Amino acid sequence: MNFCLIGLLFLLNQFNGLCSVRIELENLPEQCDYSKCTEPDDDKVNVHLVPHTHDDVGWLKTVDQYYYGSHSNVQNAGVQYILDSVVEALVFNKERRFIYVEVAFFAKWWDEQDNKMKAIVTELVRSGQLEFINGGWCMNDEATTHYNSIIDQMTLGLRFLNDTFGRCGIPRVAWQIDPFGHSREQANLFAQMNFDGLFFSRIDFEDKFNRRANRQMEMVWHGSDDLGSSGDLFTSVMNNGYVFGKNLGPPEGFNWDLIGGVDEPVIDNPKSEEYNVEKIVEAFVATSLFHHRNYATNQILFPMGSDFHYQDANILFKNMDKLIKHVNSRQSKVKVFYSTPSCYLKALNNSGHIFPTKNDDFFPYASDEHALWTGYFTSRPTLKRMERVGNNWLQACKQIDVLSDNKGKYESMLRSLKESMGIMQHHDAVAGTEKQNVAFDYAKLLQIGIDQCKKVINYGFKKAIAGPKYAYRKRDDFQFCDHLNISSCYATETYHNFMVTLYNPLGHTLYNHTVRLPFNRDRTSFIEVLGPNHENILSTIIPIPKWVRSTPGRNGNASHELVFDVNIPALGFVSYFIKRTNLKTENSAIDATKLKITKPINLPFGGKSNDIDIDEHGKIKQISFDDRTFTLENDFFYYEGHTGNNKFSENRSSGAYIFRPKTDKPIRVGNLVQSILYSDDRRNLFEIHQRYDSFVHQTIRLYPNKPFIEFDWYVESIPIDDKIGKEIVTRYSTNLINDKTFYTDANGRQILERKQNYRPTWNYTVFEPISSNYYPVNSRIFIRDQMEQTQFTILTDRTQGGTSLNNGEIELMLHRRLLHDDAFGVDEALNETGPDGNGLVVRGSHYLLLNDIVSSTRLHRELSQQLYLKPILGFMPKFNVHKSATPYQTVVDWMPKLPENVHILTLEQWNSKQILIRLENFYQKNENHQNSKATVSIRNILPEKWNILNVEELTLGANQKVESIKQRLQFRYKDNNLYKKVSKIKGFFLEIHLDPMQIRTFLITIDKCFKIVIGEIIICV
Structure with a gap:
């Protein structure tokens, strides 16, 4: 490769050089594979220097x-300067290497470059100097994200890299150095995306201590009990890696970046009084051997970079150039060289070492x-809910775009929501650990994307329902309501007659879905x-x-719901x-019967023998199903957030990241002062409005044809007049005996067993008995x-922190309002306020199921899908049913x-x-024995008029053909097993x-269309 020519081209572009240079990229060989890796020395400790920057997407x-x-x-952070500076530094020296992660930033930078700069960067990628790893739109959080959105944001980034750089843009390594804990399902998803390995650093301090002592910092992670070794992923825990504050990024003593770089540069001029080569070499060798004690092979990795490093890349690279030169020439114990995580994995793979495993x-x-990082499981609950709603819109929007046969016509509108949802998966976005003004910006970007998506859905609704004759009349536009979560909708409150069209984004018919439309009750008219x-x-009609x-x-003034x-x-x-009509008929909507609860009552729900007992105060006391009765109680509490100066571990405050209650016993949030029952005996529909004498309230709903009880919880402004930060929880209590064991989902997918005060990997020491037992509940x-x-x-209906601290109990955190920062970087208290200047109000929903184990495993899968992807409602106001009935198609x-057991994950x-279609068997193998496997015909999924010309299977990230991918690196582990090769599909x-x-x-x-061939003529009909 002619790097001299590349250098000249760069200088020409920057300094108006004397001649022009043309590079024919297609004639240059690619070296973005392992051929670019430096060969390790088996007799030395090999130190892989990995220059990188971590650029938070907000x-x-x-x-x-x-x-x-x-x-x-x-x-002090500017990503555009980082990329400018790194490119210049790489061109200057062809031995240098650099990895980059956040495609959201790179795509923005790429769009601003001219063709000359794009040619330079393309050659750096083709030569292996610049390598993309991870490849997602962002480095996503792993605790508060849903697998649907993780896959989407990865697909968005991976597709950009594919379209821009081809084969050399395909990442081989996952790099999750900053998320605050790591999910088994995330590892499984990376494995299905054909990654060779995963790197991170943030694990429990005790876990890391034990792994260091036992030289088990690297392992084969079994990502799935269902998919066997195809879900396995080699995982490396970096020794220093990413820790905010001390030892940020590079090893101590070797951080030369402008941000936080306080270490002495390498001064190798022997004439200088500051000459320090021997000192630097000695320190580096000692540091390398120290780190080597924690790893099982003679390969170690130093991540040379951190948050927004390399705004002046020359400083770092110049010192690393000197470090490599002098360390390698002055001693025989350590070999140091520029590398990447991919090359590091290849060296480990070649070692043949047998690694431990993790399940x-x-x-x-x-x-x-x-410092238990369990508070962010709940932080900013309204933003967490908005992200879920955003995904609901995105999936429906993509599906309707396909089914409306738009052929990519509205891609720019879809792109807005795809990108904003991609950004929302960032580990300081949906996690709720950003500053308040940044949270506002995330919400604004998401709303802009949703508004664009509404236009696509509007066109789809009209095209499918109104027909070609009416499809593009402006007066036939649908309206959408963003505030149904607070029972407000302009269309339903304003217009006397309207049509509501509902779209189901699930791949199964949705039966008996309950619709609730806010409206103004007018006693002179009937509905x-x-x-x-x-x-x-x-x-x-219910108030x-x-x-x-x-x-x-809340701008609406609706008083009731239909x-x-x-x-x-x-x-x-x-x-x-x-x-609305002026005359009441037998078909008019019925006002629910109102009853103030002053004595015990029994209410049926869900058919069969399901019922609940309510005491004289309106609280649930018992629940029955299948002729068995169990106690059931529900109460609200708050933990007082611990406050301290954060200078020492024991003085840590509860904050955006950290959940640290002052005491182990939460305080009850007020007393239930009034319960009103609304019922419709015709339908066995019951609704209990529970008002407390504090800042929490609740509505309990029982349905005649649904096997669950809905708890519509509502947390008003959390009072802080007493200068106490509060963390609100709801607790559901039964008389079941669960022996300190409970189960949570991983990113909305596989189920993991949890045990109180227990970790499977090491002997756990309990320092914080409440927060240490909290887990993410997606x-x-x-x-x-x-x-x-x-x-x-x-x-x-969103991610929350949850636990089971006592037999028969489930506890979920609903909302947090804290007055102190926890000193992990955000530098402000988690004190969200609403439009009135008081604490933010939050409303949400829980579905409660009590059933036999066999039935529950099926039900919780199906119902969680329904809660996650709800119907999209569009309203056409001023709609005269009788005049317009004929031209409108009312069922599509x-x-x-x-x-x-099959879910259409992507259309x-x-x-x-x-x-692009993704099909998923969403049951685990032990959940639905009769339907553990499934067979689906792609022909039957698509409309009949579509003629299928070809079907190609891709990896999960949709960036590689399964039939042509190379086998992932196979690592030996303690059972002497190897990864199974990804099965390939041959033929059509x-x-x-x-x-x-x-x-x-x-x-x-x-x-x-259907194609009919007559002789040499093809007719499309």
Whole structure:
């Protein structure tokens, strides 16, 4: 390769050189594989220097502020300068190497470059000097993210790299150096994306101490019990790696960056009085041998960089050049060289060492005895919910775009939400650990994306329902309501007649889905609900609780909700019609019967023999199913947040990251002062409004055809007049015996067993008995009584911290308002306020299930999907049912019946002629024995008019063809096993098989018509 020519080209671009140079990239060989790696020395300790920067996609500054380098008074960080500087430094010396992670930033920088600079960077990638690792739009959090969104943000970044750099843009390594704990499902997903290994540093301090002592800092992580060795991922825990504050990034004594770089440079001029080569070499060799004591092979990795390092790359590279030169020439114990994580893995693989294994995860993360990073599981609960809603819109938007046959016409609108959702997965975004102004910016970006997505859905609704004749009339536009979460909607409150169209983003028909539409109760008019065939639908009118109506910032003045059930076909639409009339008829909506609870009552739900007992105060006391009765209570508490100066471990405050209660016993949040029951006896529909004498309230709902009880919880402004920060929890208590064992999901997917005060990997020391038993609950938490063969499950509508501290109990944290920072960088208290200047109000939902274990394993999978991907509602106001009924199609059914264990995870327009589909078997192998495997016909998934020309299977990240990928590096582990080779699909196929927990990704080339061949003539009909 002619690096001299590249250097000249760079100088020409920068300094108006004397001649022009043209590089024909296609004629230059690629060296982005292991051929670029430096050969280790088997007789020495080999030190792999990995130059890198970690660029948060928002944290103390917004995404744009970080990129452009503005607001340097907050943090001296400008990503554009990092990339400029690194490229220049790499061109200067072809031996130098650099890795980059955050594609959101790189894509922004790339768009600003001219063709000459793009040619230079492309050659740096092709030569292996610049290597992309991880490859996602961001470095995502692992505790508070859902697997659907993780896969999407990885796909977004990986596709950009593929489209821009081809084969050399494919990352081989996952690099998660900053997330605050690590998920088993994340490791499994990386394995399915064909990564060779995973690197990180943040693990429990005791765990790291033991691993160092036993030289077990590297392992083969079994990412899945269901997928066997194909879910395994080699994992390396870096010794110093990423720790905020001391030892930030490079080993102590060798940080030469402008940010935090206080170490002496290498001065190798013997004439200088500052000459220090021998001192530097001696210190580096000693440091290398010290780190080597913790690792099992003679390979060690030093990450030479950290947060926003390399804004002046020359300083670091110049010192590393000298370090490499003098260390290698002046001693025989250590060999040091520029490297990458990929080359490091290759060296480990060549060693043939037998590594230990791990089956559990790395939660919770503790950086010291009293710093349990479990608070962020709940921090900023409204932003966590908004992220879930954003994904709901994104999946529906992508599906409707495909099914409406738009052929990529609206990709720019979709792109806005894809990118904002990609940013939201960042470990300081959905995690809730950013500054307040950054949280506002995240919400703004997400709302902009959602608003763009609404336009695509509007076009799809009109095209599918209104038909070609009416599809583009402006007056037929649908309206969407963003504030149904606070029972407010302009369309339903303003118009007397309207059509509501519901789209189901699930791959299964949604039966008896309850719709709640806010409206103003007018005693002089009556409401009727008509179904898609203009049949009368039973409906109920229920008052909106007073506390919801008084939510700060609520602009609507609806006093009631209209409640009715609908059935929506899989990936399909259905329309219902709401109209007001002046005359009451037998079809008019019925006002729910109101009863103030002053004596015990029994209420049925879910059919069969399910019922609950309510005491005279309106609190649940018992629940029954299948002729068995169990106690059930629900109460609210708060933990007082610990406060301290953070100078010592025992003085750690509770904050955005850290959950540290002052005492082990939470304080009850007020008393229940009033319970009002609203019921519709025709439907066995019951709703209990519970008002407390404090800042929490609750609505409990029981449905006749649903096997769960809904708890609609509401936390008003958390009072801080007493100068005490508070962490609000709800506790569900039963008489089940779960023996200190409970279960939580990993990123909404596989289930992990948890035991109180226990870690599978080491003998755990309990320093914080409450927070050390908190785990991330992305979608569900449950306990089991094996003697009773009963499972008690709570499903959540966002990620929350949860635990089981006593037999029969499940505790979930709902909201946090704290007055002190925990000193891990964000530098402000987690004290969110609402539009009225008081503490932020939060409303959410839990589904409670108590059932036999066999039934529960099926139900919690299905219901968590329904809670995660809810129907999208569009409203067409001023709609005259009778005049407009004929031209409007009220039911659109696009999806055939799928096996009950198969979920359509992705349906996305890839380009004008290709569709990306991901199909998932979402049961684990021990959950649904009758349907552990599934067979699906791709032909039946797509509309009949689409002619399938080709089907290619891709890896999970959709950036590599399964049939052409190289086998991942195989590492030996203690059972003497090796990774299994990824199975390859040969030939054209339409019928696929799915094992439990398997996700398969397909790129389908289609011609959206039937082709008839007559002689040499092809007719498309």
